[in-house]
Amino acid sequence: MRVRLEHVTHIYPATDESPPVQVLTDVSLEIRSGDFVVVMGASGSGKSTLLNLIGAVDRPTSGRLFLGDQETSSLPESALTMLRRQSIGFIFQFFNLIPTLNVFENVAFPLSLNGRGRGEIDGRVREVLDRVGLPHRATHFPGELAGGEMQRVAIGRAIIHRPSLILADEPTGNLDSRNGEMVLDLIRSLHDESAATVVMATHSDRAASRGDYIIHIADGQVTR
Amino acid sequence: MSLLRALVLRPMVREKIRTTLTVLGIAVGVAVVVAIALSNQSALRAFRESVDAVAGRANYQIASDVGIDENLLIALQPLWSRGLRFAPVIDIDGMVEASQTPIRILGVDLLSDIHFRDYRYASILSGTSAGGAPAPSPARYLDLFRTDSIIVPATFAAEHRLRLGSPLALSVLGHQTTMIVRGILEPRGPATAFNGSIGIVDIAAAQRQFGMLGQLTRVDLIVPGEEVRSAIARLLPPNARLERPSRRNERVEKMLRAFRVNLFALAGVALLVGMFLVYNTVLISILRRRKDVGVLMTLGASPGQIFAAFLAEGLLFGAAGSVIGIFLGDALAFLILRLIGRTINALYVTSEPQAIVLTPTIALVGAAVGTLLSLIAAIQPSVEAAHVRPSILIRTGLQQRVGRARRSVLAISAVLCFAAAAAVCRLPPVDGISIAGYLAVLLVVAGFSLLSPLIVTVVSSALRKPMRAAWGMVGQLASASIPASLRRTSIACAALALATGMMVAVALMVGSFRETVRVWVDQTVSSDLWLRPAKGLSNADIALFPASIVDDLRRVPFIAAVDPIRGRDVTYGDSIIAVGSGDFDVVGRYGNLPMVTPRSSQPALQDALRRKGVFVSESFALKFHKRVGDSVELPTTRGVERFPITGVYRDYSNDRGVVVMDRGLFIRAFQDDKINTVVLYLKKGVAPEEARKKLEAAFGPKYHAFAVLNREIRAEVMKIFDQTFVITYALLAVAVIVAVLGIVNTLAALILERSRELALLRIAA
Ligand SMILES: Nc1ncnc2c1ncn2[C@@H]1O[C@H](COP(=O)(O)OP(=O)(O)OP(=O)(O)O)[C@@H](O)[C@H]1O
Ligand SMILES: [Mg+2]
Numbered sequence: 002m003r004v005r006l007e008h009v010t011h012i013y014p015a016t017d018e019s020p021p022v023q024v025l026t027d028v029s030l031e032i033r034s035g036d037f038v039v040v041m042g043a044s045g046s047g048k049s050t051l052l053n054l055i056g057a058v059d060r061p062t063s064g065r066l067f068l069g070d071q072e073t074s075s076l077p078e079s080a081l082t083m084l085r086r087q088s089i090g091f092i093f094q095f096f097n098l099i100p101t102l103n104v105f106e107n108v109a110f111p112l113s114l115n116g117r118g119r120g121e122i123d124g125r126v127r128e129v130l131d132r133v134g135l136p137h138r139a140t141h142f143p144g145e146l147a148g149g150e151m152q153r154v155a156i157g158r159a160i161i162h163r164p165s166l167i168l169a170d171e172p173t174g175n176l177d178s179r180n181g182e183m184v185l186d187l188i189r190s191l192h193d194e195s196a197a198t199v200v201m202a203t204h205s206d207r208a209a210s211r212g213d214y215i216i217h218i219a220d221g222q223v224t225r
Numbered sequence: 226m227s228l229l230r231a232l233v234l235r236p237m238v239r240e241k242i243r244t245t246l247t248v249l250g251i252a253v254g255v256a257v258v259v260a261i262a263l264s265n266q267s268a269l270r271a272f273r274e275s276v277d278a279v280a281g282r283a284n285y286q287i288a289s290d291v292g293i294d295e296n297l298l299i300a301l302q303p304l305w306s307r308g309l310r311f312a313p314v315i316d317i318d319g320m321v322e323a324s325q326t327p328i329r330i331l332g333v334d335l336l337s338d339i340h341f342r343d344y345r346y347a348s349i350l351s352g353t354s355a356g357g358a359p360a361p362s363p364a365r366y367l368d369l370f371r372t373d374s375i376i377v378p379a380t381f382a383a384e385h386r387l388r389l390g391s392p393l394a395l396s397v398l399g400h401q402t403t404m405i406v407r408g409i410l411e412p413r414g415p416a417t418a419f420n421g422s423i424g425i426v427d428i429a430a431a432q433r434q435f436g437m438l439g440q441l442t443r444v445d446l447i448v449p450g451e452e453v454r455s456a457i458a459r460l461l462p463p464n465a466r467l468e469r470p471s472r473r474n475e476r477v478e479k480m481l482r483a484f485r486v487n488l489f490a491l492a493g494v495a496l497l498v499g500m501f502l503v504y505n506t507v508l509i510s511i512l513r514r515r516k517d518v519g520v521l522m523t524l525g526a527s528p529g530q531i532f533a534a535f536l537a538e539g540l541l542f543g544a545a546g547s548v549i550g551i552f553l554g555d556a557l558a559f560l561i562l563r564l565i566g567r568t569i570n571a572l573y574v575t576s577e578p579q580a581i582v583l584t585p586t587i588a589l590v591g592a593a594v595g596t597l598l599s600l601i602a603a604i605q606p607s608v609e610a611a612h613v614r615p616s617i618l619i620r621t622g623l624q625q626r627v628g629r630a631r632r633s634v635l636a637i638s639a640v641l642c643f644a645a646a647a648a649v650c651r652l653p654p655v656d657g658i659s660i661a662g663y664l665a666v667l668l669v670v671a672g673f674s675l676l677s678p679l680i681v682t683v684v685s686s687a688l689r690k691p692m693r694a695a696w697g698m699v700g701q702l703a704s705a706s707i708p709a710s711l712r713r714t715s716i717a718c719a720a721l722a723l724a725t726g727m728m729v730a731v732a733l734m735v736g737s738f739r740e741t742v743r744v745w746v747d748q749t750v751s752s753d754l755w756l757r758p759a760k761g762l763s764n765a766d767i768a769l770f771p772a773s774i775v776d777d778l779r780r781v782p783f784i785a786a787v788d789p790i791r792g793r794d795v796t797y798g799d800s801i802i803a804v805g806s807g808d809f810d811v812v813g814r815y816g817n818l819p820m821v822t823p824r825s826s827q828p829a830l831q832d833a834l835r836r837k838g839v840f841v842s843e844s845f846a847l848k849f850h851k852r853v854g855d856s857v858e859l860p861t862t863r864g865v866e867r868f869p870i871t872g873v874y875r876d877y878s879n880d881r882g883v884v885v886m887d888r889g890l891f892i893r894a895f896q897d898d899k900i901n902t903v904v905l906y907l908k909k910g911v912a913p914e915e916a917r918k919k920l921e922a923a924f925g926p927k928y929h930a931f932a933v934l935n936r937e938i939r940a941e942v943m944k945i946f947d948q949t950f951v952i953t954y955a956l957l958a959v960a961v962i963v964a965v966l967g968i969v970n971t972l973a974a975l976i977l978e979r980s981r982e983l984a985l986l987r988i989a990a
Pocket of ligand 2: 048050170
């Protein structure tokens with residue numbers, strides 16, 4: 002899926018305790034379909050904010066944002082929900098697995114949200130668990146897994162519904178280097194097997210080297 | 226489905242304590258409602274069925290509170306040819322001496338009563354065996370008419386170990402008599418009334434044995450048509466009524482209504498607590514799962530789905546609680562029935578409540594109430610959940626805060642609630658039921674809960690400085706963290722505020738009421754001893770002293786004064802009131818009647834004696850809009866008489882209204898010189914304990930008298946009072962426990978959230 006930003010500015014409004022924060026200033030950017038892009042920048046530079054805007058989780062304060070041919074910045078909330086449900090996969094720094102669902106159910110969640118049948122879900126989840134190397138963990142709960150395993154489950158959940166856009170916000174930020182490597186290998190090979198666009202935010206140069214190219218954020222500006 | 230599993234089902238199973246408590250909370254609420262409905266239904270049905278069974282096939286009856294002259298039957302005789310059938314009835318309360326239990330005595334014309342009531346003799350005399358219904362031989366049948374014959378139901382005979390020929394000692398209207406069981410009835414028709422505690426005697430025998438010569442309690446009629454009915458109406462004396470037998474049920478039901486509303490208000494409190502629990506639980510579960518909700522929404526769950534999931538949580542709690550509550554209520558009903566039964570018996574009518582039957586209607590109502598209220602309670606938190614933003618990628622903390630504008634809105638609404646409560650208080654009761662009072666309490670509780678966020682902010686900001694001084698940074702962080710998560714704390718605090726507010730309000734109300742009653746009892750029960758014809762404390766007519774006891778008592782050297790008390794129920798308009806009597810002269814000199822108007826009882830009592838006037842209770846004055854100077858019209862044996870009111874006094878023992886008159890006036894009005902209780906004032910220096918021993922020795926054998934000490938009476942009244950409020954206290958305790966658990970729950974969640982921050986602080990320090 003192609004991603005395009007036109008003159009996007011994002012400002013977090015003021016609260017009782019803090020003044021408004023301008024994170025992105027007049028950013029224009031295009032990511033071609035099937036690219037594996039790495040976003041780098043200092044802490045607080047706005048990486049997550051950018052991913053949120055691309056992932057239709059938040060709307061830009063001004064400017065236009067396109068996913069494929071659709072202008073998401075003007076879509077209603079319900080359409081954004083459907084878009085996230087059907088076409089986007091999310092991978093987070095803190096894994097964000099649902100603690101009350103087991104591995105199988107966590108991975109299956111996007112499919113059941115999409116109203117797929119039981120049989121299809123069963124087959125597809127087994128396939129994906131095999132792919133991320135955790136077929137024997139299906140009935141375990143997240144609390145019983147190690148960090149690397151949790152992130153692999155989260156990756157499984159992000160790809161189960163074959164999204165055309167995968168967003169990964171510091172996926173190795175909470176892992177040791179061995180597990181980090183494993184996760185990065187997995188994301189890279191999954192990208193290579195599918196036509197999905199991948200946008201990954203990271204601090205680490207090692208992680209950054211897995212991408213096709215790097216985008217830098219600093220002072221609200223994006224440079225390639 | 227997986228959404229429901231993730232957010233609701235699994236957490237419900239995992240957090241067993243929370244789930245159990247919430248379900249129990251609802252269950253208790255539903256149980257109380259179901260139990261009260263069931264026990265009410267059972268108590269009323271028992272009464273209604275008894276009346277129906279005794280009324281038999283009669284479609285009308287001539288009734289009077291003061292007795293009917295049997296010559297009325299002669300006047301009715303000409304109407305026989307026009308199809309009228311009538312049966313004279315004596316229907317009075319008595320007591321079985323051996324067991325000190327009530328028995329209803331039904332005196333009927335055994336020959337003609339077959340038209341009206343369905344008797345089937347299981348056995349008569351020592352003759353035929355039970356089972357079939359062999360026609361008794363005429364000679365044996367005649368024995369039933371002997372003046373000492375009584376016929377009892379088989380169940381009663383079994384319970385009291387009676388056989389044909391057994392003697393049965395009774396105390397009826399002050400007459401001690403021993404009857405002989407000469408017939409045993411199959412349990413059908415009138416034999417089932419009053420739980421089988423009934424004895425049937427020939428009417429002539431009843432008149433002779435119980436001092437009612439020439440008198441009837443009522444006449445049962447089968448009236449063929451309107452014409453005959455109006456003909457009968459013309460024959461009626463002014464102190465009698467021609468009415469459907471069901472009218473009596475209606476009157477009793479009306480009498481019990483205020484009592485029932487009270488009970489349901491109590492149930493309302495229980496339900497409110499249950500609802501509040503569901504609200505609290507669902508809200509806390511949302512606060513704890515906020516992050517998960519954010520993640521799920523990021524993955525594509527819609528706000529509508531989130532809303533539905535949490536609403537379903539409320540629904541599940543409600544449904545589970547309702548099911549348990551219905552069965553719990555069924556069990557509880559038994560206990561309440563004993564409590565209500567006692568109250569009904571003490572205050573209103575003698576009727577033994579029956580078995581409890583869980584009807585589908587009541588089960589359905591219980592389920593609907595529990596489920597619906599839980600659903601309603603879950604709406605607001607579910608809306609809250611649906612408003613969670615999916616921007617979870619960035620920050621996990623809570624950004625939501627109660628804004629300043631909202632805070633002032635809350636404060637203003639709270640003040641409005643209090644004002645409304647004050648205004649509502651002044652509204653008059655609807656139909657004798659103070660709906661306004663209940664509403665006002667609700668408003669005050671609502672006001673306090675609206676105010677609680679404000680209180681939290683003020684307290685925590687006031688605490689900030691001292692806490693910083695005492696514990697430095699950590700202290701400041703602690704107090705600052707409270708308003709930062711105000712939403713959460715305020716709910717936990719609102720829970721506690723609501724529960725304790727309710728607790729305090731009700732405890733204060735009950736406490737002050739109790740104090741009032743205590744003072745009233747102390748003032749009213751100022752005599753030294755009471756002499757009663759039965760052991761238990763009961764206002765019913767079941768046991769009486771004959772008038773002769775007064776003269777006997779006056780001759781006792783250590784007694785200063787004797788005040789014989791007599792009361793009876795009288796129909797007043799559409800209501801049943803109590804008419805009581807005592808010796809006004811003695812009351813004036815020794816007693817201490819708590820007055821409303823005029824201030825002092827003495828002159829008003831003298832005035833009553835002079836003008837043949839009466840005192841009325843405050844409840845009577847309020848209910849029927851009467852004041853000193855007005856008069857009351859009462860049916861008496863001489864027709865309908867008018868009595869001027871010379872005083873209004875306070876009486877908490879009776880909410881239906883009481884008219885009290887001097888004993889002389891009462892005897893003249895009702896031809897009734899029996900006595901329920903004798904109040905005794907002892908001479909100075911006589912020890913009540915000693916007097917009691919001597920009195921029981923002297924009067925026990927002759928009058929079956931029991932002496933009760935002043936303090937025993939007071940203690941008994943207070944015991945009844947406290948029993949009545951036991952349910953209230955229990956409910957409030959549940960509310961507070963739940964609120965405290967809510968706070969613990971919330972604090973646990975808060976600590977979870979702050980632990981990262983605190984860990985950082987520890988590293989920094
Ligand atoms: N909801 C919010 N309200 C106000 N300010 C916010 C909000 N979310 C983020 N910010 C601010 O916006 C800026 C950018 O934040 P963002 O999380 O996008 O940075 P980041 O590059 O992802 O940082 P990190 O590497 O630490 O994850 C920061 O200064 C942050 O404090
Ligand atoms: Mg970030």
